[in-house]
Amino acid sequence: MAKKSFPLHPGQYVRENVLDRRGVNVTEAAKLIGISRPGVSNFLNGKVSATPDMATRIERAFGVPAKKILDLQSAYDAHAGKAAGTAQNARAYVTPFLNVQANDLVNWFTTTIQARTKLSVLLRTLVHSTGHDLEKVDFPGNDDAERPGWDGFVEAGSGTPWIPAGTSGWEFGVTADINDKANGDFAKSVKATKKADRDDITFVFVTPRRWTGKTAWIAAMRAKKLWRDVRAYDASDLEQWMEQSLAAQTWFANQTARPSSGVRTLDRCWIDWANVTDPALHPSLFSTANKVWGDRIKGFAAADRSEPLVIVADSVEEALAFLSQVLAEPELELHRDRVLVFDEPGVLPKFAQGTVDFIAVAHTREVEREFGPYSSVLRTIVVYPRNATNSEPDIVLEPLGYDAFNKALEAMGKGRDDLTSLAEASGRSLTVLRRQLSTIPAIRTPVWARDHETSSGLVPLVLVGAWDAQNEADQTALSLLAGDIPFEHLEKRVQEFAQLNDAPVWSIGGYRGVISKIDSLFAIAGAFTKADLNRFLDTARMVLGEDDPALDLPEKDRWAASMHGRKREFSGAVREGISETLVLLAVHGKNLFGKRLGFDGDLAAAKLIRDLLDPISTRKLEANDRDLPLYAEAAPDAFLDIIERDLRAAHPETLGLLRPADTGHFGSSTPRTGLLWALEGLAWSPATFSRVVKTLGRLSEVEINDKLGEQAYQLARLDLPRVDAADRSRS
Incomplete structure (x- = not known):
């Protein structure tokens, strides 16, 4: 009978068919491939899997098609998945990153009382970010760390070097007497678990300390044959496991305030967003958004899509906080621990050299541009401030409804009077609410709002919202709003504002705009004058009153109106931006400007809508077709009257x-x-x-x-x- 053939590991294939035949040693191969010698050695010896980056490097260095390398890996993995105990011995190659040492773990977990409740969070992150075919992962942490039952529980369809295949029950402790703690947890778990169940469960004990008696303890417990298997990990094991997880390294760096090279976990993003107020912002602020967009997030997590998921909010910080909360839902938690938020360019390419088993989030355009080469192998999320994207977003976070807003603030200990005043002061925008409640001056009042000259210069930009810098009519509108300041001066002003920390404006190609109109409107309300508001109403009447020359064409030709020379002078960006401002002034104008300037936004909006539509005609309605919903929102009674x-x-x-x-x-x-x-x-x-x-x-x-x-x-x-x-x- 012929000997059965098993698929080659791609590393073995490269060694036998490329390096050996060409007389290239490991050191020379490492230089050609551009990866460290240990990394290449581990790959050639079948200890780590081939990644798309590794395959591309081998193709460039030796001419072996990257597709062939990845196909070999797929075939090897498929066979390994069928062979018990084989897959769990292979580790993915991960580029060295934060270099967390065992001593770092020992020092933090054993000297910081708060850190002791965080061990389960670290283990959960490690399991989620390095596991395969995970069916259940339960590691209650933080406030739930003392919950009765297993400290952790995992069901995995296939194993890894650290996660047993099948069912495993986890216990852990940080006490100095490790043997005593391990023996106590072992006995307690045996007593609490039926023998029939223990036969299918691997018992795992974890300590963040160094444990010299670990090997002897494992042997003694296995000899009792009370579980399917017994494992134990100490600080040295955790150090090696963390080498396989960029997410866990980042989490530990964020928790311990170590330099994290411009990358954050969602835990850190939530802390950065919520803990700048007293009391901290409550997670229930996102309960409505979680319900509305939860299925969209689930679809993204389950789909194999090459384009990024685009999220828009009043600020990028708000969008990142939403991601942190929506991915905390039990069915999405698996993905949460694999999300990395990149704050600086240059970090993602280094990460992707070794693994793409994470979800990358960009909130700057510089980082977003780095997603391109990895779009086919890496799932990505892009966060934009409202009005700063020229594409249709997948998720748009809106201001809260009254009930959700009030319930969240009540959970924060706010009284009835606070609810009313904060609703008026923030417009129920979470970004504005965060500014209102922040104890940090730079967040409560950004630089561009503290300086009167800067905030006054922002007024016309906020009123128009967005514009085409290459459109002459848009230039004219902006100049009129600014009191006849030449557009060239305004363009220079925008570029200066864009360089500020927490910049209030954006610039993409030929388009410019305000990052968050409602945030800016509330932040610089004191800089507005009655003349500014009057100029806006005059400009809005001019822009929105422009007829649509496309209506002169037969309906079948209107889609090509610009080719027929039947195009409006003002851009769609300006029309929409001014219509949105009209709504904001109608809703918040009296609160922001009523006492100081005697301005009633409701009355002003109603008068403007009547001027635009009355006397009514079919032509006017068609010319304003896209604007009618905003007109109705700005002046409901006037609109319905007409x-x-x-x-x-x-x-x-x-x-x-x-x-x-x-x-x-x-x-x-x-x-x-x-x-x-x-x-x-x-x-x-x-x-x-x-x-x-x-x-x-x-x-x-x-x-x-x-x-x-x-x-x-x-x-x-x-x-x-x-x-x-x-x-x-x-x-």
Whole structure:
């Protein structure tokens, strides 16, 4: 019978078919590949797996296709997974990073009382970041560290050098008498576990101390045959295990305030976000966002996608705090301990030399650009401030609803009076709330808000929100908002602001904008003058009152309006930015500027909407189609007054939007979309709900024979989610 052939480890293949045939030794190979000699030696001897980076380096050095190396690894892993005990002996190659030593572990865990409750968190991070086929991981830590039962419990479909295959129960302690603690936990666990269950469980004891009697203890406990197997790890073992986990090294560096080379864990991000106030910000501030976006995060974690997940919030700090909380959900915790947030460029490429078994997060464009070469092998998340991305985000974090906001603040010990004042002062934006409650001056009032000249210079930028720096009409609008300051001076001002720490502006290609309009609006409210607000209203009337020349073309040609020379002068960025500012002033203007400047944002917004739409015409409604939802949000009563009055007329102009949509060609449009979205938004509020019902009833009298007619029908039936309008924010 012929001898059965087993797949070669790719390291063995390279040694036998490349190095030996060419007479290249390990030292020479290491120089050619660009990886340390121990790293190459471990690979050639089959002790570590081939990574995409290693395969690419071998291809460049010796001409062996990277795909072949990775295919060999896949075949080897597939066989190893079937062979008991084989897969758990191979370790992934990880680039040396923070060089955590056993003595570091001993010193921190045994001399710091708080650190003792953190051992379970470190072990959980190690298991999640280095394990394979994990079915259950339970390591209660922090406040739950003293919970009865196993200190840790793991169910793994396949093993590693540190994690037993199958079921394992973990106990650990930091006391000086290690043998006594280990014996006590061993006996306690035997007593608490049925023999039939013990036959399938590996008992694991862990101590962050050095344990000279470890080997003898393991042998003695195994001899009792009370468990499937017995293992024990001490500080030396943890040092070696941590060498395989960038996430665990980063966690330890963050916990011990050691230099972490510009990378953070989500634990550290949460501390950085929440612990700047007294009391600390409460996790329940993200309870609504977790429910709304939890499935989207799950889908990302489960999918094999090459493009990044894009998250937008009022600040990047808020988005990172959200990630920390949503990934703390039990079904997502596995992924949380593999997430690394890169704060500085140049770090990610070093990490990816050895492993891509982590999820990378970028919150700066410099780091985001480094994702490119690894997009096919590395899962990535990109965080943007609101209005700073020119692509459609996957997740958008909105200000909290009243109920969620109040419950979270009550959990922080805030009273009824605090709830009202903080809601008004923050607009229920978590970024603004953090500034309001912060005990750190640099966070409470950033440099650009403390300096009057700087904050005054920001006023026109905040009012417009975003603009195309190469568009002459946009330049004119910005100059008018700034009191006729030449655009060239404003452009220079933007570039100076962009260099500030905690910069309030962004610049991408030819576009510019304010990072968080609501954050900036609240931070520099004291710099606004009545003249600034009047200039905004005049500029808004000019920009939003511009007709859409594309409407002069047949509907089938409107998608190519710019090619026909029928393009608006002002960019879509400016129109949208000014419409959003109008909403913010309507909602928060009286609170921010009422007493000092005598400004009523509600009244100003209502007057502007009437000027823009009254007298109403089908042409005006179509020209403002995309803006109608924001108009309705800014001035709900004025907007409905205009539509209702028109629908009572003999020949309502509004009904002109209810013609069948021309959907038979590329770029076709639906003239009624903006109006229906506006009405749906108003239907959330009890104050306008009944009026929307009547309006939709009148619109539903018109039969629209196209595929999109169902939209109006469903709205007319009020097929809308039933939630309290207080949970919707006009901001």
